[in-house]
Amino acid sequence: MKLCLESVYPFITEDKINAMAANAAECNELLENGKGKGNDFLGWVNLPSQVSSELVEDIKATAAKLQSLCEVVVVIGIGGSYLGAKAVNDALSNSFDLLKKDRKAPVVLYAGQNIGEDYLSELLETLEDKSFGLINISKSGTTTEPAIAFRLLKKALEDKVGKEGAKERIVAVTDASRGALRTLADQEGYKTFIIPDNVGGRFSVLTPVGLLPIAVAGFDIATLLRGAADMEKATGTDTAFENNLSAKYAAARNALYRSGKKIEILVNYHPKLHYFGEWWKQLYGESEGKDGKGIFPAAVDFSTDLHSMGQWIQEGERTIFETVISVEKPSRSLAIPTDAADLDGLNFLAGKGIDEVNKMAELGTRLAHVDGGVPNMKVSIEKVDEYNLGQMIYFFERACGISGYMLEVNPFDQPGVEAYKKNMFALLEKPGYEEATKAIKARI
Numbered sequence: 278m279k280l281c282l283e284s285v286y287p288f289i290t291e292d293k294i295n296a297m298a299a300n301a302a303e304c305n306e307l308l309e310n311g312k313g314k315g316n317d318f319l320g321w322v323n324l325p326s327q328v329s330s331e332l333v334e335d336i337k338a339t340a341a342k343l344q345s346l347c348e349v350v351v352v353i354g355i356g357g358s359y360l361g362a363k364a365v366n367d368a369l370s371n372s373f374d375l376l377k378k379d380r381k382a383p384v385v386l387y388a389g390q391n392i393g394e395d396y397l398s399e400l401l402e403t404l405e406d407k408s409f410g411l412i413n414i415s416k417s418g419t420t421t422e423p424a425i426a427f428r429l430l431k432k433a434l435e436d437k438v439g440k441e442g443a444k445e446r447i448v449a450v451t452d453a454s455r456g457a458l459r460t461l462a463d464q465e466g467y468k469t470f471i472i473p474d475n476v477g478g479r480f481s482v483l484t485p486v487g488l489l490p491i492a493v494a495g496f497d498i499a500t501l502l503r504g505a506a507d508m509e510k511a512t513g514t515d516t517a518f519e520n521n522l523s524a525k526y527a528a529a530r531n532a533l534y535r536s537g538k539k540i541e542i543l544v545n546y547h548p549k550l551h552y553f554g555e556w557w558k559q560l561y562g563e564s565e566g567k568d569g570k571g572i573f574p575a576a577v578d579f580s581t582d583l584h585s586m587g588q589w590i591q592e593g594e595r596t597i598f599e600t601v602i603s604v605e606k607p608s609r610s611l612a613i614p615t616d617a618a619d620l621d622g623l624n625f626l627a628g629k630g631i632d633e634v635n636k637m638a639e640l641g642t643r644l645a646h647v648d649g650g651v652p653n654m655k656v657s658i659e660k661v662d663e664y665n666l667g668q669m670i671y672f673f674e675r676a677c678g679i680s681g682y683m684l685e686v687n688p689f690d691q692p693g694v695e696a697y698k699k700n701m702f703a704l705l706e707k708p709g710y711e712e713a714t715k716a717i718k719a720r721i
């Protein structure tokens with residue numbers, strides 16, 4: 278993986294970014310020595326190098342069992358209990374996977390990430406004639422969205438295969454001892470995996486939260502972890518600032534923020550990476566957006582969104598910078614054909630690979646955006662595979678920890694997420710919320 282800051286230097290000089298090296302190193306050190314804010318949630322820092330082979334084998338065996346029993350596996354979870362698995366599975370899957378007949382792994386669907394009545398009804402209807410299993414993921418075990426989805430899906434599964442059959446097809450990923458999901462899983466005898474206490478949701482993709490759904494979809498979790506472990510080593514405190522990609526990225530984005538660039542747009546040029554952007558948005562949004570501070574993380578899919586957001590990015594308020602995920606090699610090759618009539622005038626492209634055109638769109642966009650006042654960072658990976666995704670996941674996690682500390686916030690809590698829940702429960706008249714219900718009813 279490489280990080281290129283060349284197109285940032287017209288806006289913030291290399292010297293200015295290098296001047297933040299000492300601060301970035303101090304903040305990186307806090308992640309290792311556990312003396313910073315939120316230090317009870319640092320379990321992710323050395324996770325890739327410490328995951329035991331027994332756990333990996335247990336996850337693989339559980340995935341194989343679900344694969345043998347199910348055409349469809351529904352992963353139930355929200356936020357950090359959903360986005361990492363979805364990001365990796367989408368990135369590695371054939372884009373038209375759902376229509377493929379010669380599947381080697383079950384179709385993986387997702388629920389509990391919304392409260393859409395239509396979504397859940399349509400899912401239940403779709404599952405009526407399918408053999409299916411469930412992976413229910415919730416660290417707290419009490420989150421409303423996945424709990425509602427699990428109620429519905431558990432009932433549908435028990436109605437189809439009976440309680441014993443359902444027990445074979447349900448796996449819970451939750452806290453070791455606390456929460457409603459732990460109690461239920463123990464009562465029902467489900468296979469369970471533990472989310473370590475010291476790993477928060479948005480940093481949990483390399484625990485069973487992400488690893489189990491990724492293994493079920495047929496991908497190589499050992500290689501994903503190896504990529505992450507290599508990046509863990511490369512971004513540690515032993516690596517000097519000039520070679521430490523996470524420290525450099527954290528320093529550059531903080532320098533840009535201090536210069537008035539309040540919005541960061543994560544750009545991809547491959548539709549398969551759409552959910553990688555969603556995962557990244559949660560990672561940075563929940564980690565940094567607090568105490569009245571924080572870069573607003575947005576994500577776009579280019580060139581698709583150049584035809585919707587391109588105008589704003591080129592000429593709107595100059596408060597943005599962009600970070601581009603650049604993939605050096607596509608996994609497939611496809612050339613543009615010659616057309617005898619050439620009515621679209623594209624014969625000059627005949628014989629060129631589609632990716633060559635995509636790369637010129639990428640380069641042309643970078644130059645145009647820099648001309649338009651948008652600083653641009655580039656994160657390059659060789660290809661979209663397990664190893665490179667593992668590297669990128671850890672790179673962004675480590676940089677997020679460093680960056681949050683540079684911003685002087687606690688990057689590992691999310692107190693603001695509770696506000697909507699409190700209001701929703703008050704509005705739904707949850708027992709114990711009587712006072713809040715009275716207060717909120719007076720406002721509406």
Ligand code: PA5
Pocket residue numbers: 355356357358414415416417418419420423477478479480563691
């Ligand atoms: O990052 C976080 O902590 C959150 O996004 C949680 O992952 C999300 O709210 C889901 O929580 P839980 O796993 O407890 O159901």
